[in-house]
Amino acid sequence: MELKITPGLIQRLHDLEPRLQAICQISGIPGCSIGVMHEGQVVWKANLGHRNVELSLKTQSDTVYNIDSITKSMTAAAFGLLVADGKVKWETPVRDIIPEFASLGDELDKQITPLDLLSMRSGNTMLDSMSWQGNNYIFFKKSETIALWNATPRQGSFRNSFLYNNWCYAVVGVIIEKLSGQSLHDFLRERIFEPLHLKNTRMTDFTPDEKRTLCYAILDDRSPVAIPEPAIGTGTFMEGASGLLSTVDDMFVLYGAYMAAIKDQTSRRTNSTHGNPFKECTTLTSGHNFLGNSISLREQTYACALVRCQLPGPLGMLSMNMKLMNIPPKNVMPNAAEGASSRLCFYHQGLMPGSSANVAFLPETDTIVAVLANACPLGDGADWMSQMIMEVIFEAPVRHDYESFARETAAKVLDHLPSLKRTQEANRLVGTTPSFPLEEYAGKYHHTQTRFWVEIAVVKECLSICFMGVKMETYELRHYQDDTFTWIISFNEAARRGRFVHYYDAVHYLIRFADDGQGIRRLYWHCTRDTGETPYLFLKSQV
Incomplete structure (x- = not known):
């Protein structure tokens, strides 16, 4: 009609x-x-x-x-x-x-x-x-x-x-x-x-x-x-x-x-x-x-x-x-x-x-x-x-x-973000410690396929992660388990910092480091929602 x-x-x-x-x-x-x-x-x-x-x-x-x-x-x-x-x-x-x-x-x-x-x-x-x-x-x-x-x-x-x-x-x-x-x-x-x-x-x-x-x-x-x-x-x-x-x-x-x-x-x-x-x-x-x-x-x-x-x-x-x-x-x-x-x-x-x-x-x-x-x-x-x-x-x-x-x-x-924190805590191995002093994790890590990079630094007694050298995009990186660290933040901090508060899953906020036999030289990150089971690889710059 x-x-x-x-x-x-x-x-x-x-x-x-x-x-x-x-x-x-x-x-x-x-x-x-x-x-x-x-x-x-x-x-x-x-x-x-x-x-x-x-x-x-x-x-x-x-x-x-x-x-x-x-x-x-x-x-x-x-x-x-x-x-x-x-x-x-x-x-x-x-x-x-x-x-x-x-x-x-x-x-x-x-x-x-x-x-x-x-x-x-x-x-x-x-x-x-x-x-x-x-x-x-x-x-x-x-x-x-x-x-x-x-x-x-x-x-x-x-x-x-x-x-x-x-x-x-x-x-x-x-x-x-x-x-x-x-x-x-x-x-x-x-x-x-x-x-x-x-x-x-x-x-x-x-x-x-x-x-x-x-x-x-x-x-x-x-x-x-x-x-x-x-x-x-x-x-x-x-x-x-x-x-x-x-x-x-x-x-x-x-x-x-x-x-x-x-x-x-x-x-x-x-x-x-x-x-x-x-x-x-x-x-x-x-x-x-x-x-x-x-x-x-x-x-x-x-x-x-x-x-x-x-x-x-x-x-x-x-x-x-x-x-x-x-x-x-x-x-x-x-x-x-x-x-x-x-x-x-x-x-x-x-x-x-x-x-x-x-x-x-x-x-x-x-x-x-x-x-x-x-x-x-x-x-x-x-x-x-x-x-x-x-x-x-x-x-x-x-x-x-x-x-x-x-x-x-x-x-x-x-x-959403509180639930990701709960998921991380539920899956966390309690009682582990980093394999190396925090200074060993510091440095610049470059994505193997693009010019994207992150910088890991020691700040007081924990690490920080900074995306592409943009200081306002720096986040505290806290020990999670073994050589994995978390940078998950609260709902209100994410909102105030102009981030999507509904978008990523729990593994996105985990950064895993790896020892290549000569110390910490690799970083793995599920940096997108469609990464699949395999995280993206970042390699540490040689100084």
Whole structure:
């Protein structure tokens, strides 16, 4: 049944506001901006909380937020423009564009195409904690992108697995720059943002902006603490994955144009739409990869930086919520819009320390739901709010208790680091001592595949670990057992230092040293979540 805009819809959305505020309170979100477009019209906006808590500055629909991984859909669209221009094909091997790509890889690596990267089906995992640790500080330069990719191991089957990897879009950003002869932010601005007359959408350029929200971490009492903004932006590593800023007002224009192009090009079986900057939309929005974590009977695929799903069905499949709900007692994500008519939905989510975002759109009803927030909260509150709003728009007969889901995920986030401490203690061998004096462990240890390094130093009666020589990224390293040390920290310290508080497991916080017969010369670390059973090797510099 076709839905039309009625005063009843607007009233239902207005009546939802107390529940949205409850999600913010439970998740600890200091401020967010929400917008709904339906049947092609902006029908409702809500601005909750503050963009600057200390100065009591409220959020507005033109408040500028980091949109994090929602950037990826624009990077994918930019690549589509190059395909339409005849400069490249979706199936062109990346090595044909960048000869040094996969120089350390096997034959499968050499077959990787841009479409493989855009749809997360390369099978390669990113070395995420080598990119950044705390305080949103990025350790690598954009010029190192290809060399870093060449060090990524394959953890999934090539073209037969979904393995989310931010570095895929870092590579695509470099490809766009090489083929276009422009910087990524200039290309996006000239080809997409300026034609659409967007007012506040741009690549992060690290200049002051009075409309910009601050970024916050959430302490265990749900109070916010300001942290540095994400350092991904113009000219940085992972710019194509997570560098954009935008507003709810601009989201309507941007995704409204995208939806119009999708509908037109699909119906006319063409790759362009007159007066619309988006091209190659049928490829951009086709399902190229199956989401391996879905048990839905309806479609759950990954297009080019968009999850493509059929409602009713689970949403938030890229969210931390999915990982938090995917354990007892709930086991699965809720069936969003349950009982409502079946509709195709596209969405993506974004998350960095200090920011989170969710944009969903349904072309059949010209619907957009955008939620932008200024915190990495206790659970993905933007995801819960988006799902709640869609239930109201489509008058789903079954309404879920999203406040209960939010409380469940928040409790698990709050307990994550404490639970890792408990796990470490439960597995610890009591009564062991280091094999050598602490001074023997000190020194610089270099990863064998990249230029990433850590420095171990003696501080009073224990060790410290410093990542890449960045002093603010120094942590106490305490004896755990034998020649293994732990650097796990409290929840509040992790939050104040701008770290993800929900992300890694217990072995990530263990550093194991090894004697090669001439003393301590090796260090082993599970530095990423997808390391597998074998930790990465670091070798001590010879002085």
